[in-house]
Amino acid sequence: MFALPKFEPQNFTLGSGTLQPDPVIMSTGHVDTAVYTSPERFAAETELFGKVWLNIADVADVANPGDWIVRDVHCRSASVLIWRDKQGKLRAFHNICTHRGMKLVWGESGNSLRFSCPYHAWAFGADGRLKAVPDEGCFPGLDKEASALRPVNLGVWEGFIFINLDPEPRQTLAEYLAPVSARFQNLPFKDFPHRVTMKQVIDTNWKLGLEAQSESYHIRALHSRTVSGMVSTTANPFCHPLFWEALGQHRTWSTAINPEYELSDTRPVQKYSFLHSAQLVGATDADPTQEKADGFNGREAIDRGDPASWGSDQMVLFPHAQINAGSNGCWLNRFQPISPDRCEWEAVYYYRTPSSHSEVFSQIYALAFNRDTLIEDNGAIERQQAVLKSGAVPYIQFGEQEMMCRHSAAVVQGAVDGLMPIAVAAE
Ligand code: FES
Ligand SMILES: [Fe+2]
Known part of the structure; x- marks a missing residue:
């Protein structure tokens, strides 16, 4: 039997x-x-x-505008900030300040629409843009646009958040999950x-x-x-x-x-x-x-x-x-x-x-x-x-x-x- x-x-x-x-x-x-x-x-x-795509968190962890969580991918020494902006869009960024590479967010979760780096207080918005640089006159050549937080690819399936640390993933999340999503709906x-x-x-x-x-x-x-x-x-x-x-x-x-x-x-x-x-x-x-x-x-x-x-x-x-x-x-x-x-x-x-x-x-x-x-x-x-x-x-x-x-x-x-x-x- x-x-x-x-x-x-x-x-x-x-x-x-x-x-x-x-x-x-x-x-x-x-x-x-x-x-x-x-x-x-x-x-x-x-x-x-x-x-490859990694199942890393739940959408419910970041349900509301401003909600953020930090997830580590230990073997890559990667700290990833997953953040929902004011309009409700979910994004992921490397949790690294673009000034001198300090870890930007030291907590695990919270709600905020702006982060200020603990080291010298460069500030970033939930869209990843660099919003403020103290004593900005001392950075005459600063390209603020290029100094945004570094994005991480993010996708969602059935309420689960996936990330891909490859800047140019070889397949989309849908392609990666196709054999599973075709079976389980x-x-x-x-x-x-x-x-x-x-x-x-x-x-x-x-x-x-x-x-x-x-x-x-x-x-x-x-x-x-x-x-x-x-x-x-x-x-x-x-x-x-x-x-x-x-x-x-x-x-x-x-x-x-x-x-x-x-x-x-x-x-x-x-x-x-x-x-x-x-x-x-x-x-x-x-x-x-x-x-x-x-x-x-x-x-x-x-x-x-x-x-x-x-x-x-x-x-x-x-x-x-x-x-x-x-x-x-x-x-x-x-x-x-x-x-x-x-x-x-x-x-x-x-x-x-x-x-x-x-x-x-x-x-x-x-x-x-x-x-x-x-x-x-x-x-x-x-x-x-x-x-x-x-x-x-x-x-x-x-x-x-x-x-x-x-x-x-x-x-x-x-x-x-x-x-x-x-x-x-x-x-
Ligand atoms: S390292 Fe972040 S403000 Fe200096
Ligand atoms: Fe067991």
């Missing part, structure tokens, strides 16, 4: 010709461990992050406006983070104390996915849950919480008397395979973001490289706006429960990175149930080989 679905990788483009997921990784599941540890490979991936992201964000710097390679969230094989072992019973069943003990599909360089898959999982009276708080429908994955016991907006289940292009066993659908947006759609909301992971053995993990949870105290309580409980599960993941992948660096194991091996990891590794490999080839080998 839970035979693995078929998976057909596709060629893809990042705007510079046709690229191919690495065929050896796809067929054998073997990935050289140096891919996770080598400075040369990391340098190539850093180049990649400077050329009119999803109810807007029904889940209540957001909570978690962030952590993890001492691991960013790809190990992505991979831990791209397979269910580990749930039975690593999550035996948390979610294993909610997912693993006698019929599907190793949590095989219900569905998966390549979407160019991106991919999607459906996770399975245990439809017979019973909330236990020995865990009354958990039972209370899950009955109030804050559980993101599966909610078969949710209180039927509560009137709710529809979730992602039952949507066209979502909820494939056996509906009773459906847990969530995941869209993995190359290179580093995962959007997960469940019955009662969605959540997103971003894994941003910092160095070969360090990354920043950001998780955003999107819920319905709670309409009762019990729902508020349930959401907070569900978040704490998710956090506990994710700490199991993050603790594991730090240990994994620490010993991978020894080089004692020359390659890792993904099984056929870890096909999303194979595809993830094969696509990054294909992109690196196609765009900035380097020689990487285990010592």
Whole structure:
């Protein structure tokens, strides 16, 4: 019943010709461990992050005129100011003053239609223009127009903000997302406006983070104390996915849950919480008397395979973001490289706006429960990175149930080989 679905990788483009997921990784599941540890490979991936569209924030972060946020792309040493002007236009700029290169904005978010540099007080408007220069007479040759903030390309899809650090991107955001947007349309992201964000710097390679969230094989072992019973069943003990599909360089898959999982009276708080429908994955016991907006289940292009066993659908947006759609909301992971053995993990949870105290309580409980599960993941992948660096194991091996990891590794490999080839080998 839970035979693995078929998976057909596709060629893809990042705007510079046709690229191919690495065929050896796809067929054998073997990935050289140096891919996770080598400075040369990391340098190539850093180049990649400077050329492709990156899912970086939510439009809701900058909803009103004057709203601004700062987002870092660590591996590029890029600080990006995303700013909505008085007319409502959203723009992105490098967060660098054009006088002497000071970081212009030192905070993380706020509302303002003008920024004055902390160093010498050059002032810039939300359109990026240089508005004021103290003691301007001492800059006789100053080209004020050319001294505007340096723009960063920005695009929006389904309420998510994407940036591209390449001054001349090789493809538009629409082209980059075409395989995903053709598949997923009119999803109810807007029904889940209540957001909570978690962030952590993890001492691991960013790809190990992505991979831990791209397979269910580990749930039975690593999550035996948390979610294993909610997912693993006698019929599907190793949590095989219900569905998966390549979407160019991106991919999607459906996770399975245990439809017979019973909330236990020995865990009354958990039972209370899950009955109030804050559980993101599966909610078969949710209180039927509560009137709710529809979730992602039952949507066209979502909820494939056996509906009773459906847990969530995941869209993995190359290179580093995962959007997960469940019955009662969605959540997103971003894994941003910092160095070969360090990354920043950001998780955003999107819920319905709670309409009762019990729902508020349930959401907070569900978040704490998710956090506990994710700490199991993050603790594991730090240990994994620490010993991978020894080089004692020359390659890792993904099984056929870890096909999303194979595809993830094969696509990054294909992109690196196609765009900035380097020689990487285990010592
Ligand atoms: S560096 Fe910004 S005003 Fe001098
Ligand atoms: Fe996990």
